[in-house]
Amino acid sequence: MSGRDEPLVGRVIEPLPNALYRVELEDGHRVLAHPAGKARLQAVRILPGDRVQVELSAADPGRGRILQRLG
Incomplete structure (x- = not known):
């Protein structure tokens, strides 16, 4: 149930x-x-400045999940 397709x-x-x-x-x-x-x-250690891939919530577009940290 993602807020966006990608x-x-x-x-x-x-x-x-x-x-x-x-x-x-x-x-x-x-x-x-x-x-x-x-x-x-x-x-996965996430630090300030890291690029991440985020999936937005369908119910609240101001919140989401970090799927992975990008290199």
Whole structure:
């Protein structure tokens, strides 16, 4: 149940409490995102400045899931 058909790319601006991250998308919008289960299980370390792939929520476009960190 994704909000969009294809994931968006953004840059992590800052880490927040409770495993949340503020992410600025390439189009300039800012969203709150948390790591998806697969990224969390693989213990992917997400730092400010990292490029990430984000899937937006269908219910709330201001929130999403970080699918993966991009190289």
